[in-house]
Amino acid sequence: MSYSNKVIDHYEHPRNVGALNKDDPSVGTGMVGAPACGDVMKLQIKVSDSGIIEDAKFKTYGCGSAIASSSLVTEWLKGKNLDEAQMIKNSQIAEELELPPVKIHCSVLAEDAIKAAVANYRSKH
């Protein structure tokens, strides 16, 4: 499997790795995927009072493309409001990272993680 330079860059220098306090009301947590399928993404967003995502953190169990996809979306999420965040599509992620067809599911999972994190935040408000 050969990866694009962008995937390798995110994989070797992942952005925003870590965890936020999931019990904090300003934090939304999304965990998607399953270990049995070879990938699990945990994505967390911290939303300001004015509804802007001011921080995003992730942890991912998965292949290089899964790690890169989640690393990339944490960069994209910062500064967006929740509606904008939900506009991020897997195809944009796949295009940016030049994912091969067999790795498209990694970008789908990243999109699912955003939706799950936003839904979790909204369920608290």
Added chain:
Amino acid sequence: MSLKLPIYLDNSATTKIDPRVLEKMMPFLTEEFGNPASRSHSFGWTTDKAVEHAREQVANAVGADSKEIIWTSGATESINLALKGAANFYQDKGRHLITVKTEHKATLDTMRELERIGFEVTYLTPETNGLIDLSKLASAIRADTIIISVMYVNNEIGVIQDIKAIGSLCREKNIIFHVDAAQAIGKIDFSLENLQVDLMSFSAHKCYGPKGIGALYVRRRPRIRLLAQIHGGGHERGFRSGTLPTHQIVGMGEAFAIAKAEINKELPQIKKLRDKLLTGLQSIEEIYINGDMEHRVPHNLNVSFNYVEGESLIMAIKDIAVSSGSACTSASLEPSYVLRAIGRNDELAHSSIRFSLSRFTTEEEIDYTVKLLNEKVAKLRDLSPLWEMFKDGIDVSSYEWQEHGERDIILHN
């Protein structure tokens, strides 16, 4: 000596040709180009002599008579010829065959093909250490069982099956016994004189010989009959037609001769390195060794690193060349069927790494590998939500994961 990267630890996939083997092969790619089947001139006589010498070398290495060795293109072809050839020849006696779920695909797919044309196959599940329970094999035998096929050494987990005991059982029940010995040469010092094996498949490139050449042992006493699968000029006494590739055959003969001559020197040396690797990895938390450690060739170590995904681990350790049981490297989402068959869950199967050593592996390479694995597993665990859950005392296996049924549909859009 400076360390050359990447380090090759994927010798169960294939080995480097031994320079001594290559040296023997070279003349047959240049001056000695004759067709061994040419009877009318010295070009053919020379290569025929070389082919027969190599046949002796292979026969001698496995304790057989040279008349019992048939050249093929590799172990896959040998297995196909053995199973299809014997099943077709003996089908009037019965149409049932037995094999094991952890066999190589060459065996499993050949069995599937035999099922398609009307044979019945039982696929035994091995024990969790990868070994077959002989009593379970015995109870799978039926009155119409004609062939049992078991591999000597497993390619993924390196475990050694009790071929002697299975052979006795087969002989007692008058069942043909085929053994896939692709991974056994140079790793086990055996002789077919002491084993009741009827058919045995070999490959050259797993033991420092060239790719594209293999052999099938066909016992003469008691005589085993086969229906040929490749027809043509009647080479190899009609068992396998096709012009013999002299250079490949010479290489295989030499590789087998060296394997036989040096096995007793080589095994302790490789075991020492494998044990060093094992000890070095054991300092990492939550690792699982796949397959029995006692009945195992010293060349193999298969380890699952829990809470780390296999392909990302391979990517992290790209300075060493190894194989993974992860499915992420293939288009399917299924992890290693061998690890699944020995009862490993999907997560452990996904996070498995097979290290396979060779006669060329050095201590320096093992030291480097140990250090690299320790560093990279720690790094990936820092990144792993599963490791975080484990450290928080959450049982990852009983957590309710959302299954993503829709993902497959999106995948194909």
